[in-house]
Amino acid sequence: MINVEQLIFEYPNLRALDEVSFHIPQGSITALVGPNGAGKSTLLRCMAALDQPMSGNIRINGIDVLEHPRECHRIIGYLSDFFGLYDRLTVRQCLHYVARAQGIAEADCAAAIDKVSSGLYINDRLDVLAGTLSRGLRQRVAIGQAIIHSPRVVLLDEPASGLDPEARHELAELFLNLQQQGMTLLVSSHILAELEAYSTDMLVLREGKIIEQVAIKTTSHAHTQDFKLTLAAPVDNLAAVLQSIDTLTVLKTEGNQAAWLQIQGDSVQHHQLLTTLLARNLPVCEFAKITSNLQDAYLDTIRHRA
Amino acid sequence: MNLNPEFQRQLQLEFSQARLVGVPLILGIIFTLTYFLDNQTHNEVSITAQTALGLFLLMVSFWGARQAVDSVLEEQRSHTWDTQRLSALDPWTMVCGKLLGSTLVVWYGGVICLLVYGLSANNLGNLLWVYGYAITSGLLVQNISLLLSLIALRKGQINSNSVITGLAIIAAFTIGSWIMPLSSNPQALQAMPDASWYGISTTSQFLTLMTVCWALFWCVVGNYRLMAQELRIRTLPWVWFAFALFLMVYAGGFIEAQHFSEYFYTTAFAICLTLSYLIVFTEYNEPMRIKRLLTYITQENWQRAAEELPLWCVTFVLAAVVALPLSFTHPADIEELHVYPITILLFLLRDIGIFLFFSFGKNPQRAFSLTLLSFVLLYGVLPGIFAAADLKAVSALFFPLVADSMGISIICMGIQSALVWYVLYQRWQESV
Numbered sequence: 001m002i003n004v005e006q007l008i009f010e011y012p013n014l015r016a017l018d019e020v021s022f023h024i025p026q027g028s029i030t031a032l033v034g035p036n037g038a039g040k041s042t043l044l045r046c047m048a049a050l051d052q053p054m055s056g057n058i059r060i061n062g063i064d065v066l067e068h069p070r071e072c073h074r075i076i077g078y079l080s081d082f083f084g085l086y087d088r089l090t091v092r093q094c095l096h097y098v099a100r101a102q103g104i105a106e107a108d109c110a111a112a113i114d115k116v117s118s119g120l121y122i123n124d125r126l127d128v129l130a131g132t133l134s135r136g137l138r139q140r141v142a143i144g145q146a147i148i149h150s151p152r153v154v155l156l157d158e159p160a161s162g163l164d165p166e167a168r169h170e171l172a173e174l175f176l177n178l179q180q181q182g183m184t185l186l187v188s189s190h191i192l193a194e195l196e197a198y199s200t201d202m203l204v205l206r207e208g209k210i211i212e213q214v215a216i217k218t219t220s221h222a223h224t225q226d227f228k229l230t231l232a233a234p235v236d237n238l239a240a241v242l243q244s245i246d247t248l249t250v251l252k253t254e255g256n257q258a259a260w261l262q263i264q265g266d267s268v269q270h271h272q273l274l275t276t277l278l279a280r281n282l283p284v285c286e287f288a289k290i291t292s293n294l295q296d297a298y299l300d301t302i303r304h305r306a
Numbered sequence: 307m308n309l310n311p312e313f314q315r316q317l318q319l320e321f322s323q324a325r326l327v328g329v330p331l332i333l334g335i336i337f338t339l340t341y342f343l344d345n346q347t348h349n350e351v352s353i354t355a356q357t358a359l360g361l362f363l364l365m366v367s368f369w370g371a372r373q374a375v376d377s378v379l380e381e382q383r384s385h386t387w388d389t390q391r392l393s394a395l396d397p398w399t400m401v402c403g404k405l406l407g408s409t410l411v412v413w414y415g416g417v418i419c420l421l422v423y424g425l426s427a428n429n430l431g432n433l434l435w436v437y438g439y440a441i442t443s444g445l446l447v448q449n450i451s452l453l454l455s456l457i458a459l460r461k462g463q464i465n466s467n468s469v470i471t472g473l474a475i476i477a478a479f480t481i482g483s484w485i486m487p488l489s490s491n492p493q494a495l496q497a498m499p500d501a502s503w504y505g506i507s508t509t510s511q512f513l514t515l516m517t518v519c520w521a522l523f524w525c526v527v528g529n530y531r532l533m534a535q536e537l538r539i540r541t542l543p544w545v546w547f548a549f550a551l552f553l554m555v556y557a558g559g560f561i562e563a564q565h566f567s568e569y570f571y572t573t574a575f576a577i578c579l580t581l582s583y584l585i586v587f588t589e590y591n592e593p594m595r596i597k598r599l600l601t602y603i604t605q606e607n608w609q610r611a612a613e614e615l616p617l618w619c620v621t622f623v624l625a626a627v628v629a630l631p632l633s634f635t636h637p638a639d640i641e642e643l644h645v646y647p648i649t650i651l652l653f654l655l656r657d658i659g660i661f662l663f664f665s666f667g668k669n670p671q672r673a674f675s676l677t678l679l680s681f682v683l684l685y686g687v688l689p690g691i692f693a694a695a696d697l698k699a700v701s702a703l704f705f706p707l708v709a710d711s712m713g714i715s716i717i718c719m720g721i722q723s724a725l726v727w728y729v730l731y732q733r734w735q736e737s738v
Contacts, residue, residue: 010738054601084384097314
């Protein structure tokens with residue numbers, strides 16, 4: 001769906017994007033993460049054909065963004081980190097304007113507004129002036145403006161900043177809903193816990209370079225789980241003891257007292273393995289699934305590359 | 307009905323019920339007062355008509371300019387500009403929507419003023435001329451304001467409202483100085499001298515009106531092009547080239563037939579110089595643009611290179627083309643100054659280099675004022691000091707038009723330009 005190749009963007013004395021290349025599959029929700037100044041917003045603006053890079057290629061849904069920026073505008077929705085609304089217009093007027101500006105016929109505008117406002121839970125605020133809305137509601141209206149024309153690709157720059165936990169949860173639900181409708185989303189954020197609720201992939205950008213692209217929700221094979229085993233006291237040659245058991249793979253051990261294991265099978269097999277471990281007189285005090293989260297994956301990547 | 311969405315939004319914002327009622331109400335009160343004054347004074351010139359015309363000019367110029375400027379710069383200040391840039395609206399829809407939508411309330415009041423003028427003027431002989439001048443001039447001021455706001459937007463000077471509105475007020479006074487005599491003096495039209503354009507005899511008021519119409523046309527074209535660039539539609543510099551050619555041809559029409567060959571090149575050269583200075587000061591000059599240009603040239607991507615080409619290059623090349631034949635015609639000296647076209651061209655090159663040098667610095671917002679200061683030093687103070695000290699040769703180093711030899715003047719100016727461009731190159735390399 002999205003292909004970026006060798007993208008270079010430069011500000012005076014600063015290369016903001018340095019030969020950035022990646023591919024984003026259709027229907028995915030990709031978390032774009034990285035420290036401040038990594039180039040996330042610049043990347044999104046280049047992809048939205050708002051800023052012109054020095055060189056490189058961007059293709060969205062087969063459209064060469066740099067050659068045909070206006071065609072790209074028709075199939076994307078973009079929410080800037082510093083978005084604005086027409087404060088003197090009502091929410092309905094704001095959405096109506098964007099719908100018309102995006103080429104939706106007058107007769108179809110009401111249905112489009114109804115659909116998007118229902119999805120964003122703002123249908124009871126349609127006749128309220130945008131300038132009087134709270135930060136969270138403004139964010140929802142801005143997202144509504146970005147998706148009212150049902151774009152194939154939605155680029156969102158820090159969409160959850162300033163939102164309360166409830167609003168973030170609703171936002172996650174909305175993104176999953178958009179994904180189900182066939183949209184591809186690229187979401188930049190600092191709040192990794194929030195991204196985890198809906199992201200399928202993660203793209204890590206640092207100092208203008210993509211340093212990692214991982215699939216978050218498809219990393220584990222079916223029936224394969226990562227476990228952490230902790231012992232009450234150290235056991236000599238723990239790694240060798242564990243490797244002698246067929247139904248597990250030792251990922252790593254730590255001080256002969258802890259081990260990270262990959263185990264195949266369902267909960268019955270997990271139980272059998274625990275029985276085997278106890279039968280070998282291992283003083284097990286903890287045997288638990290590792291739930292890999294986005295924050296861990298991100299920090300691992302950053303530490304690994306540092 | 308599928309109304310222009312931008313026009314519709316501007317109407318929703320600007321054409322409130324309060325204004326719909328308030329504008330005629332306030333105008334009505336003012337005209338009631340002037341009606342009573344007319345009854346009391348019995349002047350030949352109707353105070354009501356004069357007031358109506360004056361109010362029209364103020365409204366369409368001052369208020370209209372402010373509305374046109376806000377329709378663009380307010381978008382950037384409110385962070386809604388990106389939404390507009392990403393819309394499916396074409397540049398023409400955007401320009402018309404912004405210009406007509408934001409100023410409709412102004413024209414609503416303006417039409418009331420013109421109607422009152424028509425009803426109250428003692429001299430109706432010039433009515434159509436007054437209407438023609440007033441409407442086209444009003445549209446011109448608003449278009450120029452939109453043009454300037456798009457330029458300011460491109461340069462990131464989004465708080466330029468007061469400067470642009472100030473220019474609009476100056477324009478309003480200029481227009482007023484043409485129109486007001488027409489409204490007060492029935493013989494004003496007859497008093498105007500005849501004029502001729504390429505041998506076609508006509509009246510000066512008609513030529514003035516035509517000039518305003520042409521200016522309006524080119525402003526609209528300029529707005530379209532700038533809006534297209536904002537919407538990321540790629541453009542080549544043909545329009546700027548065509549505009550320069552148009553000006554040369556149009557201005558050439560005012561040269562007397564017997565002196566045409568003598569003055570045409572001088573006029574064309576002056577136009578190219580003026581346009582080059584004008585565009586280099588108004589265009590957005592950033593070092594990265596030059597880097598992109600050089601990258602595309604290296605890649606032999608000529609289409610993209612032409613898109614990135616600074617517009618001053620176009621008129622500079624045109625000026626160079628005109629300067630060559632002009633050099634052979636030996637234009638007459640102006641007192642002690644020799645008119646050496648190649649030297650003047652090098653002046654232009656040096657001055658552009660100075661402006662770009664400051665534009666590529668850490669504070670490009672000050673580039674214009676620093677350049678003006680440099681010009682005062684280079685054109686006035688330094689040559690003046692040496693001239694006063696009776697050191698004409700040293701003075702000619704700084705201002706080579708006083709040198710008696712064209713060759714020496716070219717060498718002096720060539721050295722200056724080379725130095726400036728060398729320093730500019732160093733700064734550009736530091737900044738990319």
